[in-house]
Amino acid sequence: MTQYRVLPGPEHFLPPSAASMGICLPDPGEAHINGVIVPEEKAYEEAAKQFLMAKVPTLFPGPLVLWAWNEKAAKKATAIRHLYNTIKECVQPGQTPMLIPMPDYRPKYPKINPEVEINPNHPNLTIWHNKIDCCMFIGVHCHQANLSLKIIRGGTSCYTIAMCAQAGHEDAMLSFRDASVEKIMKLADAVKRLKGTVKPRLTSAKNGA
């Protein structure tokens, strides 16, 4: 059993992949928090708490949901907008939720505008610029999400959540698997339920934010 835990960084330049440190992916019906497998229900609570605690809770929708390449993608986009609106309604003054797209994966040098987009090859720029201390990836292809989550863990103190449509991400601090419209809505419900019960962390964290 590994002692390694997937925690907010900055871990160091080029942190190891969590999988190489012995972190395993959850089975269906489960999730992981910091690399420890938990029942999915627990992850909804924890993710909602992290959003409500953060100074700048942020959703990063990727190409798989930004582009309406099939009906399901468009429905997920609607659910993401609902989750974002819910977070906005449930936070307290001083907290500023954001919704920032990752439209594609091509390296954008030197053009990235961190106010309006995030790029998987240098996600830290968007996180630093907006002082994001909690984020959720959704609709990002797994190989790009893994790369990006590792860079974030390496260089920032941002808490990362993955709402993954496949088997989940070891490199996020909290990961769901088999993402669906229902799961996104369930997460929004959890945020609503916990409204007012979580104390926001109103000073931003050291590096990453």
Place this chain on the structure above:
Amino acid sequence: MSKEKIKISEDLYDIMPSDYQDLVKSATYGKEDRGWKDIGNSKELIEQHSLCAGCPESMAFRYILASLPNPEDTVMVGSTGCTSLVFPMVAVHNIHSLFGNQNAIASGLKRALSVRFPGRTKDVVVLAGDGATVDIGLDMTLQAWFRQEKFTTICFDNELYANTGGQESGLMQKGFVAKMAPVGKLFDKVRLPEIARESGCHYVIQCTVSKPSLVEKVVRNAVMIAREIGPTYLQLYTPCILEIGKNSMEGLQEMRDSEKPTERFAYREYISEPAKQLLAEISAKDKEKKAAAKQLASQGA
């Protein structure tokens, strides 16, 4: 084959950066008669480029991207060199290959696409520098032609290895001295157009990119012939103004000077018999369509 493929999810439309909104609103995907004249009136499929200011490769890129007949169903294959710095800014699917491997990658890709999408037209276009095409990748270039692979090879001929600072290339002129080739080239410019013809290419063009209408014509022809018949090859002079000591504004004149009838980039073409037939058919169909449109317009009037 249309804009259907690039719809943004309605509920997230407002957060998409404007480049992407513009691509959806006013790019020319799905437009049958797209061409260089769309430049300036529509969203181009090249966002920016990181080439030297005034580099003719950037003109060539814009004209080629405006002229691809089927950009939404095209995959371009690039190689290392100045061109590879541009591909991340291009809104056409593209693959960066290991230096020199581009025609091998394109062979596999074209075959895989025809198996995966049997009923659909998928074009593959290689775009690489002369070092990649003629020196390090010559084996892959020729083998793809021998095998009659159905894709287009475009070579940006700037007569040296520009991206690495000016080394000698097979397409460099005899006697030319470059920054990193001080002795001067000892043998003649490799005659790749002739080699292409002998290796089985059905359409071979050598020209400069001084005239956008010419680039449009040869790109369209090359892609259509590759789609239906077999390999095609375009060798486009895109002088490296940095290496030949020209200013940003002088690239166009350099191309005009080099394309005069007695110069080394005088327009040359080879078209095989089956390719000639195909071009005649395409042209007849175009005429028919235009006549029908004219008639319809006069009836409406």
